Amino acid sequence: MIGSLRGTVVGLIRGTVVVEVHGVGYRVWVTADTLASVHEGDEVRLWTYLAVRETAQDLYGFTEKDDLTWFELLLTVSGVGPKSALAILNAVPTEVLKSAIGRNDAASLARAHGIGKKTAEKVVLELKEKVGSIDTKAGAVVRGSDAEVVDALMGLGYSQKEARDAVGSLPESALTTEDKIREAIKIASRAL
Numbered sequence: 001m002i003g004s005l006r007g008t009v010v011g012l013i014r015g016t017v018v019v020e021v022h023g024v025g026y027r028v029w030v031t032a033d034t035l036a037s038v039h040e041g042d043e044v045r046l047w048t049y050l051a052v053r054e055t056a057q058d059l060y061g062f063t064e065k066d067d068l069t070w071f072e073l074l075l076t077v078s079g080v081g082p083k084s085a086l087a088i089l090n091a092v093p094t095e096v097l098k099s100a101i102g103r104n105d106a107a108s109l110a111r112a113h114g115i116g117k118k119t120a121e122k123v124v125l126e127l128k129e130k131v132g133s134i135d136t137k138a139g140a141v142v143r144g145s146d147a148e149v150v151d152a153l154m155g156l157g158y159s160q161k162e163a164r165d166a167v168g169s170l171p172e173s174a175l176t177t178e179d180k181i182r183e184a185i186k187i188a189s190r191a192l
Contacts, residue, residue, distance in 0.1 A: 001050050001112055002026075002048050002050050002059060003047070003048060004045060004046060004047050004048055005019050005021055005026055005028065005044075005045070005046050005048055005059075005061065006021065006043075006044070006045040006046075007019040007020050007021035007022075007026075007043070007044065008020050008041065008042070008044075009038050009039065009040055009041065009042045009043075009044055010025055010040060010042055011025070011040065012035065012038070012039075012040065013027065015029060015030070015032075015035065016028055016029050016030065017030055017034070017035065017038055017044070017046075017061070019044060019046065019061075026059055026177055027059065028046055028048065028059045028060065028061035029058060029061070029082070029086060030046070030060070030061050030062070031059045031062070031067070031086065031089050031090050032059070032090045033090075033159055033160050033161070034046075034062070034063055034091040036159070037063075037161075040151075044063070045063070046062060046063060047060030047061065047062050047063075047064070047065050047068040048060060048061045048062075048068070048073060049061075049068060049072060049075075049082070050149045051081075051082040055116060058082060059083055060086060064094075065092055066094060066164065067089060070089065070094045070097060070098075071086070071089060072086050073127060073130060074088055074089075074127075076122065076126070076127075077123050077126045078122065078126070078132070079119060079122060080119065080122075080123065083114070083151055084112075084114060084115060084119070087112045087113050087114050088109060088112045088113055088115055088123070090100065090112065090113070091109070091111045091112035091113065091115070092108055092109055092111065092112065093150060093151075093154065093163075094163075095111070095146075095150050096108060096146050096147050096149075096150060096151050097166065098131055099147035099148075100124065101123070101124050101127050101128055101131050102128075102131065104128070105124070106120040106121040106123070106124045107120070108120075108151075109124065124152075138163070146167050146170075146175055146180070148175065148181075149163070149166075149167050149170075149181050149184050150164055150167055151163075152181045153166060153167075153181070153184055153185065156185070158188050159170045162188050163184070163188065164189065165187075165188075165191065166184040166185075166187040166188040166191070167180075167184055169184075169185060169187045170183055170187070171183070
């Protein structure tokens with residue numbers, strides 16, 4: 001099994017990156033955020049999942065180990081395959097995904113391309129018990145109103161990383177969600 005790749009991006013092809021490692025080019029399915037952040041010639045490290053089927057072997061890659069953990073967790077839901085799991089992660093950042101599961105908010109997940117209301121409800125139902133057992137690095141998961149702030153910034157066109165960094169820079173004072181969004185926009189716009 002291929003657990004990770006470190007190499008040079010030699011191509012971007014319809015939702016995938018081709019990473020050359022010691023002369024071998026691996027075609028890896030990635031999220032839209034990853035695809036937008038890499039360019040030919042970049043050195044990258046991707047945490048990977050190899051999906052083996054009778055007719056294909058597809059490699060899925062993530063720049064963050066936490067995203068791979070969520071991808072694999074989504075695959076435990078009956079009826080969710082690798083393409084659907086990737087679609088969910090494209091539509092909903094992992095912070096918002098965990099928050100949506102905690103709030104029983106299937107509507108947030110139903111935004112993903114190809115994910116209907118019933119599948120979104122199944123994801124929330126089946127993952128609700130498992131979410132508490134996920135071991136994430138400190139600060140990687142945004143909770144409560146902070147998840148709403150990340151979601152709002154992403155809705156304004158900021159990347160998941162930019163939104164997460166802005167929320168991480170917010171003062172510890174007790175702000176309303178609206179105040180947090182205003183402050184996070186200021187912080188994110190200064191970082192550009």
